[in-house]
Amino acid sequence: MKSGSNLEKVLTAGHFAFTGELGPPRGTDADEVRKKASHLKGMVDAVNITDNQTAVVRMSSWAASIIILQEGLEPNYQMVCRDRNRLAMQSDILGAYAHGIRNMLCLSGDHQKFGDHPQAKGVFDIDSMQLIGMVKRMRDEGKFLGGTEIGHPPKIFIGAAANPFADPFEWRVHRLAKKIKAGVDFIQTQCIYNMEKFRTWVKQANEMGLTEKVYLLAGVTPMKSVGMAKYMKNNVPGMDVPDELIKRLQGVDKKLQADEGIKIACEQIEEFKQLKGVAGVHLMAIEWEHKVPEIAERAKMLPRPVV
């Protein structure tokens, strides 16, 4: 075991993993975190706690991670390169580990231009690839990036993201290979809607032997409405929403669109369970945490394994 986290145990035992997502509040109310967490408890193996997502200031990821640890859930502590340099990153990792955090997700981060402080200086001292390598070095060599020894190195299960849909498509699988070389243990993909393209990407990864070296969690975000689908298609960079999916949602009564969205998500999850190279699903039910129990039930992901 690299970290002994629940997520690592579930994946190494060969179970099909199911992870959730929780966005910390824009304020100090810990109960808001607890309330969201209550919907996820027992439903998922770990919860990704976002780090100032879309470059909007929120409660820090490590702080919200500690709150959900206290609630009996396992956090997946997200860290972006946009907001801190290598000193701050490493000290936050030490502190997070000291508080019991065992999983991390290493990201570059959305550009600050999108957020509530577009005038901020983007740090990007190191990039996501280099962050993965840094965490691995801290864990496996017991050394800081600068080379000095760490007392009681943090044993972190290292995650990262992959977007199979952003161009150039042919390069995406090679970028995955680079992240594996850097030392990533698991991958969360961008929300998948274009199944055909995803299948092609996974096939490439299988052929290159990559899926034997990394646990691939397929990203699923159920559509709540036609409006959301259109917004994702047109406004979210790197998102690939096929017209057929929008048509399918348009084909049902407005009141039933959310249900249809969940139905589509469940069909996807069914396919991912069978798809060679996919080790689990990362469910990003954005501001829809209370729907996770229903989705988990309908996708036949319950009960979650105890390893």
Next chain:
Amino acid sequence: MIVAKRKPFNEIKSLLKDYKKVLNVGCGTCVAVCLAGGEKEVAILNAELDMARKIEDNPVEMGAITVERQCDMEYLEVLDSMVNEYDALLSMACGAGIQFLAERYPGKPVLPAVDTTFIGVNQAVGWYEERCRSCSSCVLGLTGGICPVTMCAKGLYNGPCGGTNNGSCEIDKNQPCAWYMIYERLKGQNRLDCIMEITPPPEWQNQIPRTVIQPGYKKPEKA
């Protein structure tokens, strides 16, 4: 070249408000080429200041001179006999030139008339684009001659990120994705192996003032 743009007129006017006699020093190199601070721009700014101060009933006497390069001491000598006649110097050179001028005349207020913007190229007359952040550790040999530090909005050494959008950067549809361009160029040259390996964390060298002494030269002993 170094590209600059003139500061807003009111800001310049405000910087000069307490001075009655000001020497405006242009620079004949980079800022002249990018139409920000050469001889012509010195004359235009002086005329504007002269008129504005007359209207305010607070006239200013503006002197004008444009030297070859303000970042070179030998070209500043010509000013030695002039500066004492003035209350302040206004410099239309880049930030380096302004500081060199201030260093030569430490007793005189030296004020900037331009905002130094970037190291860039001349796409057409009046149209300049940034290309270099002078990071001191050039990776252009690996990246197909396209700088990820300058041209990628996140300065990624191992891009592209997941925000590439039909070849554009996630921040703006009109901003090409640097890593998309790097990929396309290296693919065209059959050199994709250049970016297959991970580029390690950079050793940032542009965090403190740097000095370059070329081989065969040395810093003169202090007299």
